[in-house]
Amino acid sequence: MEKQEVNEESGDELFFSLLPDELYEDDADSSTDYNSQNSSAGTVSLPMTELDTSPVRPTTPVMPEILPQIQNVTSTVKLGCCLDLNVIACKAWNVEYNPKTYKALIMRIREPRTTALIYKSGNIVCTGAKSVEGSQLAARKYARIVQKLGFPARFLNFKIHNLVASCNSFPVSLERLAHHHDCSYEPELFPGLHYKGVPGITVSIFSSGKMSLSGAKTEADIYKVLETFFPIVSCFRRK
Known part of the structure; x- marks a missing residue:
């Protein structure tokens, strides 16, 4: 039994080593009793202050035959509170949660069509958007979904980590x-x-x-x- 626990812990370390550094947070330091905040969740609103992510493009294209198209945007955002992933898995739609495989809950939305990894520390990794604006909008929607479930979620430290583009x-x-x-x-x-x-x-x-x-x-x-x-x-x- 001890050997199995060691294998699971080593697997978790390998998984989290592939994620951005700011996702390494000690959940115990920011523990929150979400049940005590359900009554006041309706008064919590997502602040509208974040980075200006308007794309900066050159006045003329590099070449008419080379026009890059963004295929995937990876971004992260912090909600500023701890989450009970079991509650989210039971109440939210389009989610997958298997803590024995990954410690993150997987949530998907159709517009913009994206996928989010949600951690109990309140960190979200959003992938699949086709633009910076779309990634930011998707991250806001995920934060709003969590907020409606009774958690005092905010929209903090939104950051773009990777753009994948293609061209011919x-x-x-x-x-x-x-x-x-x-x-x-x-x-x-x-x-x-x-x-x-x-x-x-x-x-x-x-x-x-x-x-x-x-x-x-x-x-x-x-x-x-x-x-x-x-x-x-x-x-x-x-x-």
Whole structure:
């Protein structure tokens, strides 16, 4: 029995090691008796103060044939209170909760179509949105759902952690491009070439010209890396 508990604890450590640092909170430090706050939950409102997440785009596109489209936005928000995930699992719709597998409750909404990981510490990880504005709206909706269940939820420290975008360009000779010092290409392991010319952002490009960008925090970062990468890749265009 002791061996099984050790395996479960090691599995939890591996899972939480993959999440952003600000999600590591001691739930015991912020324990809250949610039952005593049900009567006053109706007077709690979500504050409207947060980051200005309006996208910053260049006045002209990098190239007419390269127009990046955001495919996924990952963000986090703090609700400022502890949660009873069992209560949420019983009262809310479209949720999954299996504490033996993950300590987080999974909740989904249709508009914007997103998925949230909700932790008892009051932290939420939101994924699946197609824009920064959509991710922020989805995070607000999750906070509002929790608030309606009787918890004194607030909307605190909303932050974008990752933007994943894709775009199409022209066919590229990856074998020649691989000699660039910022590129990594191992066709035996992965058919695409990785470019890491901008710190924190990785571009994966395939011989067909399709590109995937990950690691950006804003849309301006996506255009910045494309402006850096496009002159390089243009020299290795296949005819």
